[in-house]
Every structure is written in structure tokens, then in C-alpha cells.
Amino acid sequence: MYIPEFNRQEDRAATLAFMRANPFAILVSNVEGVPFATHLPVLMDETGDQIVVRGHMARANEHWKSMKEGAESLVIFHGPHAYISPSLYELRESVPTWNYAAVHVYGESTLFSDEGGLRETLHQMINTFEATYMTQWSELSEQYQSRMMKHIVGFEIKAKRLEAKFKLSQNRTKGEQARVIQSLNQSQDSNISGVAELMQQEGLGR
Numbered sequence: 001m002y003i004p005e006f007n008r009q010e011d012r013a014a015t016l017a018f019m020r021a022n023p024f025a026i027l028v029s030n031v032e033g034v035p036f037a038t039h040l041p042v043l044m045d046e047t048g049d050q051i052v053v054r055g056h057m058a059r060a061n062e063h064w065k066s067m068k069e070g071a072e073s074l075v076i077f078h079g080p081h082a083y084i085s086p087s088l089y090e091l092r093e094s095v096p097t098w099n100y101a102a103v104h105v106y107g108e109s110t111l112f113s114d115e116g117g118l119r120e121t122l123h124q125m126i127n128t129f130e131a132t133y134m135t136q137w138s139e140l141s142e143q144y145q146s147r148m149m150k151h152i153v154g155f156e157i158k159a160k161r162l163e164a165k166f167k168l169s170q171n172r173t174k175g176e177q178a179r180v181i182q183s184l185n186q187s188q189d190s191n192i193s194g195v196a197e198l199m200q201q202e203g204l205g206r
Contacts (some may be wrong), residue, residue, distance in 0.1 A: 001104050001163045006171050011103075014201070016051070018065055018078045018164070019044045019103055023128075025053075025139035026076040029109075031066040042075065051159040053105055054121055056152045059113075064153045067109035073157060077103040080194030082187075089172065090181045099168050099180070106161040112154045115146060117167045121154050148181050168199045177205035 009015050011025035027038045042055040053075050057064055067073055114117070126134050136147070169177050177199065186195035199205060 001102070001165055002082065003165045004171075007165050007167045009103075009166045013162040014166075015103055015162070016044070016046060018079060018101060018166075019105075022077050022079045026078070027055075027057075027063070027073060028076065029063060029066045029071065029073040031063060034059040036063055036066065041125065041129065043121070043128060050164065051105065053107070053159065054124075054155070054158045056118065056121060056154045059151050059153050064111060064155065069110075070108060072106055072160070073109050075105040075107075075157060076203060077105070079200065082192045082195040084180055084183055085168065085183070088201045089176050089185055098198075099196055101166045101168070102164040103165075105157065105159045106163075106185060107157040107159045110156045110158075110162075112156070113152075115149055118152060118154050119145075120198060122149070166198065168195070168202055168204055170202075170204065174205060181205045 008039050009018075023041050023043070025040065027040060028037070031088045038057055038061060040055055040057055042053050044055065045052045055112050079101045081098060083100050084097045086094035086096050099127075113173055122137075123134070126137060172180070181196045181199050181204070186198075187193050
């Protein structure tokens, strides 16, 4: 990913927080020499310095068959984004741009389809995204649960390389940053106001 130095996010804690806050990611691998993408929710764990992305996909999705040992995949975490008008800048000779944040995680995949591993991953996902659903899931018959798990394949990707880009008007003056934040905060669209929140979290405009 192209990252100008002033857009490079070096804060590991901020990067991991962004990944956890935006778990609906894009998994990209090469399928027969052609890039193939699957949109799916993922879990992110950190053990020591090792970041691990975990999830599952439909067995009917041919994507998992390409995720062989030694083959690298890319997981893209993407968050809020917004158009930035040049009218917010001090100089008239300015052009529009787009503010956004994204994290790219590269690594080799390990696949698993054993019921124990899938059940553990599903339980972790339920507890992460809707803990109250665990009661309903637990009351479903073992036959139904096992049948559902036969239709999915789990994957785990240990990050070899991580790139984080927060393009949030870092190259503009404090006054311009403040105007961008004020403008974006006025939007009823959380996708747009979310950029203002990210900018504030990064201490911009102050």
C-alpha cells in the first residue's frame, strides 16, 4: 500500500484498536493466478508481538482452496472515509481529496475444519459480536450445530507484515484540520463523522 510518511500510523495500540473497531474485512488471495476477494467478519488476537487474524467462510466458497501452505493472503481492515472539500483550505489553489484509514495484514494461512476448532472460533465470534446469542446457540441441537459446521472452513493468518495508513489531513495546517473536523462533525452520516472522530483521536486540529 502506498503510504506517505505523514500518513503512516506508527502507533501499534491505535492500529490494533482500529482493527478491532472495524472487523468486517476483505480477505484477498490468488485463485488460479487471479486476485480473489471475500468480504467477511474476522477476529483479531494478539499474543506477545504476534498478531493473528481468524475467521471462517462458506465451504462452497472456492477461495479457501487457494489458501495453501506458503501462499500469502492479504486482509484489509477499512474504516470510515469522507470527501474533503478544498473550500476548507486556506489557499485557493487547492484540490479535493478523500480522508480515510486502512490497515493491511499480510501472512500465510492455516486452514482447519475440525469441529473442535470451528466451535471455538464460532464461540469467540458470538461472544465478540452478540454475546446474548450464545444462549440461543447453546439450545440448538447438536445435530444442527454439527451440520452447520460442516458447511464452513476456518482459517488463521499469522501476520508477517502489517501496514497502517491513516490519511487524515496530517499535511494541512492546524486551522485547516480544525475546519475539516468541524465540517465532518456536522454530517448525519456516521461514516463521515467517523473520520472527524479519528482525526480528533489522533490529536489533529489542536
